[in-house]
Amino acid sequence: MDSQVYTAAVAHTGLDLGSYCATNVITIPGATNSPLRIPITLNVIRRPQTVAFPNPGSQLTTNIVHLAGTASSGLPLFYSLYSGPGKLSEGSNLTFTAAGVVKVMAWQLGDPLWDCAPPVTISINVTKAGQAIDFPAIGNLCVTSTVPLAATASSGLPVTFEVASGPAVISEGTNLAFTGPGVVSILASQAGNAMYEAAPPASNAFRVSDLYSLTVVSPYGTACPAAGEHTFWEGTVLTNTVSTPDTYGATQYVCAGWVMSSHAPTLGAGTQVVMTVTNSSVLTWQWSTNYWLVPAAGPNGSIDAKGGWCMAGTTTQITATADSYYHFANWSGDAAGSANPLNLLMNTPKSVTAHFEENRTTSRPTPEWWLAKHGITNNFEAAVNDDPDHDGAPTGDEYVMNTDPTNGLSVLRLTGIVPSATGWILTWPCATDRVYDVQFTRTLSDHAWLPVPGKTNLMSTTERLSITNPPDADARQFYRLKVRLP
Numbered sequence: 001m002d003s004q005v006y007t008a009a010v011a012h013t014g015l016d017l018g019s020y021c022a023t024n025v026i027t028i029p030g031a032t033n034s035p036l037r038i039p040i041t042l043n044v045i046r047r048p049q050t051v052a053f054p055n056p057g058s059q060l061t062t063n064i065v066h067l068a069g070t071a072s073s074g075l076p077l078f079y080s081l082y083s084g085p086g087k088l089s090e091g092s093n094l095t096f097t098a099a100g101v102v103k104v105m106a107w108q109l110g111d112p113l114w115d116c117a118p119p120v121t122i123s124i125n126v127t128k129a130g131q132a133i134d135f136p137a138i139g140n141l142c143v144t145s146t147v148p149l150a151a152t153a154s155s156g157l158p159v160t161f162e163v164a165s166g167p168a169v170i171s172e173g174t175n176l177a178f179t180g181p182g183v184v185s186i187l188a189s190q191a192g193n194a195m196y197e198a199a200p201p202a203s204n205a206f207r208v209s210d211l212y213s214l215t216v217v218s219p220y221g222t223a224c225p226a227a228g229e230h231t232f233w234e235g236t237v238l239t240n241t242v243s244t245p246d247t248y249g250a251t252q253y254v255c256a257g258w259v260m261s262s263h264a265p266t267l268g269a270g271t272q273v274v275m276t277v278t279n280s281s282v283l284t285w286q287w288s289t290n291y292w293l294v295p296a297a298g299p300n301g302s303i304d305a306k307g308g309w310c311m312a313g314t315t316t317q318i319t320a321t322a323d324s325y326y327h328f329a330n331w332s333g334d335a336a337g338s339a340n341p342l343n344l345l346m347n348t349p350k351s352v353t354a355h356f357e358e359n360r361t362t363s364r365p366t367p368e369w370w371l372a373k374h375g376i377t378n379n380f381e382a383a384v385n386d387d388p389d390h391d392g393a394p395t396g397d398e399y400v401m402n403t404d405p406t407n408g409l410s411v412l413r414l415t416g417i418v419p420s421a422t423g424w425i426l427t428w429p430c431a432t433d434r435v436y437d438v439q440f441t442r443t444l445s446d447h448a449w450l451p452v453p454g455k456t457n458l459m460s461t462t463e464r465l466s467i468t469n470p471p472d473a474d475a476r477q478f479y480r481l482k483v484r485l486p
Contacts, residue, residue, distance in 0.1 A: 019041065053077070084102030096195075141209075218284070235276065237276050241272045295318055389410075400484065431463070
């Protein structure tokens, strides 16, 4: 029989440490060496393991290092501080207490299956941490101020202060006071300790000045700074302004410049003044007053003034000019009398009106403009007594009648006396701007004309007027018209 190869295995799971013997028996029918006995010796031991512990590199005193080594067995590592300014917490968190070299050992003791691993030690170089100072800026201060100094170091260590230059003193470590005006420089420092390097010093420079007041006086307009007392640092450059004009109805106030006390320059024109504060002073805006003038001309004339704002206390001259055939009569409003031209003192807002009257003839008072309307432009006194149209009515009377003195058919007369059942109907041409009275008499010899009852003070809205007078049963009657101006 040909030879054959057999492979056999021995189960060792769950065996404790030690040496074990086993025999494999192989039986093959017909084989000359069957059954064949094969003895096996088995030694059970713990497996070796190693530790990998990487060095985290150089560290600052403020760092926290989370140690992270591994065992080849997968079993957890344990750490111990071998030497140096370090401290372990929570098993693997390494912190530092000062600068120096810190040595840390990592080890694994093994278990029933794994042998103890050789420990590994690493060395870590630790250097001091840096720090910085936060020293907020100090603004300009008054010489009478007392300032509590405040600065912080990123390390949390206390900061010390010193006067680097300028008129200042520090008491109780942080109380800053001043001995006069000038530029002050304060130095903040922190010297460090076992954990921190010294901080770079921080400086703070500022100006110490006197405070001065500026009082602004302005009864009108909008001043900037506003009217009142203000406080400014010495050396402050101010641009003072005021709005103008300031109007209240018919009164107006206009800025006329400014004056300054205890400061140069002392006065100026305009609505702006730029100054540098060197001492306390008073700025007074100057104002002038204007009053509104409203001049007017009545009908039939004109004036030479247009009105508007006039400076208070000045005298404005106004001349009135009448149209042709008219004359200036008088002033009304805030002026009286007939002086022409008018010298009007502007001591308040004023309104004046010039009035004009028509020129009339002395004989048969007739307006010259009416005569001119009908072509009569000279010798007015003689003309009113003439009768150029030969209608029996002098020209002056025709004005009262409001008829045409150049037309013989234009004259006041009754054009119809017609009887009716209710009386006599009287008709005549009339003017709408005249007043008529109807008169009667029973005889023409005694000229005893009497008003017809109820037929006086008649006015018409048309150019013809008709009335009915009840009949008089006693006697016949004669009628006539009388006309007058309203």
